[in-house]
Amino acid sequence: MKPASKGLALRGGPPVRRERLPYARPEILDEDVAAVVEVLRSGWLTTGPQVEAFEEAFAERMGARFAVALSSGTTALEAALFACGLGPGDEVVTSPLTFCATANAALRHGARPVFADVCDDTLCLDPDAAAAAIGVRTRVLLPVDYAGHPADLDAFAALARRAGLALVEDACHATGARLGGRPVGSRADIAVYSLHPVKHLAAGEGGVATTDDPELARRLRLYRSHGIDSDPRRRAERGDWRYEMVALGVNGRLSDVACALAQSQLRRLDRNLARRRALAATYDRALRDLPGIRLPVVRDGAEPAWHLYPIRVIAEVLGADRDLVHDALRAEGIGTNVHYLPVHLHPYYRDRFGLREGLCPVAEGAFRELLSLPLFHGMGDADAEDVVAALRKVVRELGGS
Ligand SMILES: Cc1ncc(COP(=O)(O)O)c(C=O)c1O
Known part of the structure; x- marks a missing residue:
């Protein structure tokens, strides 16, 4: 891993935002x-x-x-x-x-x-x-x-x-x-x-x-x-x-x-779906050139509801792994989450059924890379801009490019 720059909030630099943006928040009107x-x-x-x-x-x-x-x-x-x-x-x-x-x-x-x-x-x-x-x-x-x-x-x-x-x-x-x-x-x-x-x-x-x-x-x-x-x-x-x-x-x-x-x-579902789609499109546009970051894929004919916007951190390309990106974004004021530890790797399933890594290699590989960016219908454009700015900063500083 390359050494992180001082510009990162994780290393004492100024964060992109002071009040942390959660990865999800309900909207009550x-x-x-x-x-x-x-x-x-x-x-x-x-x-x-x-x-x-x-x-x-x-x-x-x-x-x-x-x-x-x-x-x-x-x-x-x-x-x-x-x-x-x-x-x-x-x-x-x-x-x-x-x-x-x-x-x-x-x-x-x-x-x-x-x-x-x-x-x-x-x-x-x-x-x-x-x-x-x-x-x-x-x-x-x-x-x-x-x-x-x-x-x-x-x-x-x-x-x-x-x-x-x-x-x-x-x-x-x-x-x-x-x-x-x-x-x-x-x-x-x-x-x-x-x-x-x-x-x-x-x-x-x-x-x-x-x-x-x-x-x-x-x-x-x-x-x-x-x-x-x-x-x-x-x-x-x-x-x-x-x-x-x-x-x-x-x-x-x-x-x-x-x-x-x-x-x-x-009654607001259609409006909220449209808002989530617009936010996902903003991320798609603003993040697609980032090295070491894989964006979610939409198949032909699919209109997702965008509950989550899970990116994948390709550690071998970025030079930093998912957990470091998570910590760095958190320090920048951006809350993220991981969806999910594959169910068969939870201790209960491991212990009760003897399930182990290797059962579902695609899911296990994805798990090591996955990070859900903030996405909720009550999110403002400025919030999305902060997420983009923070991720671009983190990738630049951790990737050293
Ligand atoms: C894929 C999936 N299935 C089932 C559930 C369970 O739903 P609930 O939390 O309403 O019990 C959740 C909740 O997070 C979920 O994400």
């Missing part, structure tokens, strides 16, 4: 506050009319017949696998380059996640690698729309059909993304979205599962309410106290308060 206050005054706190209203609006926006709101993206994934009938001994083929909740959802049902490698350009699950990982116990394919770029969904839909598997899409990064002119989620049996504060719609916590299949929608709702096959609101309307539990579910409900907030934000 007055209209969101008003929507929440109205619900608080309505007397409904848990499942009330806002849940159904949000579900209808979300399903319409995503082009799905049904949307089921759940307490988190994690619970929505678990509900989706339950709805597909996943059970002990079954296997789910999925991506290692994701938040651990994707794979954990299989473990919740006594099933096992099987990790197949990702494509080197999009870092989404590679359909060929997934096909090779299918065995006699495989029941579900679970690709992830990494960073908001759609996975190769036509290939996965064809593979699922051919192999007689369910296709569950983890679209937690990809609310509003499209592929070949169609919304993500539209090829899957069930698609899952997250309403976590760093995502496109921030409800505090929350998730949504969409499907076109009425039976899958019924099973998603069943899992959401402890496996009880009738809705408490409808029972109260009928004056009926009877209910029966017919399967093992959880309390996976989302509150009316959260649904009001999510609905208010859904």
